[in-house]
Every structure is written in structure tokens, then in C-alpha cells.
Amino acid sequence: xxxxxxxxxxxxxxxxxxxxxxxxxxxxxxxxxxxxxxxxxxxxxxxxxxxxxxxxxxxxxxxxxxxxxxxxxxxxxxxxxxxxxxxxxxxxxxxxxxxxxxxxxxxxxxxxxxxxxxxxxxxxxxxxxxxxxxxxxxxxxxxxxxxxxxxxxxxxxx
Numbered sequence: 001x002x003x004x005x006x007x008x009x010x011x012x013x014x015x016x017x018x019x020x021x022x023x024x025x026x027x028x029x030x031x032x033x034x035x036x037x038x039x040x041x042x043x044x045x046x047x048x049x050x051x052x053x054x055x056x057x058x059x060x061x062x063x064x065x066x067x068x069x070x071x072x073x074x075x076x077x078x079x080x081x082x083x084x085x086x087x088x089x090x091x092x093x094x095x096x097x098x099x100x101x102x103x104x105x106x107x108x109x110x111x112x113x114x115x116x117x118x119x120x121x122x123x124x125x126x127x128x129x130x131x132x133x134x135x136x137x138x139x140x141x142x143x144x145x146x147x148x149x150x151x152x153x154x155x156x157x158x
């Protein structure tokens with residue numbers, strides 16, 4: 001099963017999607033010009049692609065350390081570098097608290113914030129019990145180059 005998620009900026013020539021039932025869930029991209037498919041996450045864990053940084057250098061991923069095709073709910077949000085390295089940076093730690101996880105992240109167009117939800121373990125897939133606004137620009141967990149391309153584009157416009 002495949003779930004398309006978003007076009008990758010800045011030129012939107014690639015579509016990012018999750019390939020389920022392939023090692024639990026993999027973050028994949030398909031080049032819309034030549035049809036080549038690339039596996040960005042390359043791991044055995046459950047990973048589902050979500051919001052893409054405006055410059056296209058990172059995407060957020062729902063990640064759970066399970067070898068199951070269906071997550072149990074101990075999900076946190078990670079940033080995945082889209083350079084083929086498979087480098088992940090953990091952004092949230094909700095699964096450290098019994099009964100909770102995080103899901104459904106989206107990144108603001110200016111790359112300053114990420115909106116995401118808290119979820120209860122054991123609830124239906126995609127359940128959300130509250131929204132949080134994450135300050136990407138101030139968090140020490142945000143990769144330093146996550147919004148660099150966005151900043152360069154802003155300087156050119158000014």
C-alpha cells in the first residue's frame with residue numbers, strides 16, 4: 001500500500017510517499033520526470049512521511065521502533081534529511097511518557113514552526129487529542145540546516 005504525502009520543494013519535481021508493507025513503512029520519493037524511485041529512510045522501523053520543509057532538504061516523519069506493519073502508537077516526530085544519508089533527528093519525546101505519542105506534523109511555509117498532534121496509544125490510527133506548536137527556529141533539536149534553503153530564498157526576495 002502507498003500513501004502519497006507531498007511534493008518536495010523547491011521545484012516540486014519529486015513526490016514523497018510512504019510505502020507500507022515494505023519493512024513496516026519506508027519514506028520514498030518518485031522523480032516525476034524520469035520515474036526513478038528512491039528510499040530515503042532505509043531502515044527496518046515503522047516510518048511514515050509527513051510535512052516537508054519548504055526548501056525540500058528535510059521531511060518530518062512519524063517514527064516508531066517496531067517491526068510491525070501497523071504502529072502500536074509509541075510514535076514520535078523525527079526530521080529526516082532528504083540527501084539519501086538516512087540521517088534522522090528526533091524532534092519530540094512524547095513516547096517517553098506511557099500512553100502517548102505524537103503525529104501529523106506539518107511545517108509552516110516560513111519554516112519557523114511545526115504544528116503536530118498528541119495521540120493516545122491504543123486509539124484509532126491518526127487519532128489526535130490536542131495540537132502543539134513547535135518553534136523550529138528556537139529549538140536546539142532542529143537540525144541547523146533544516147530551513148537554510150528557505151532563508152536563502154527569503155534573502156533573494158528581499
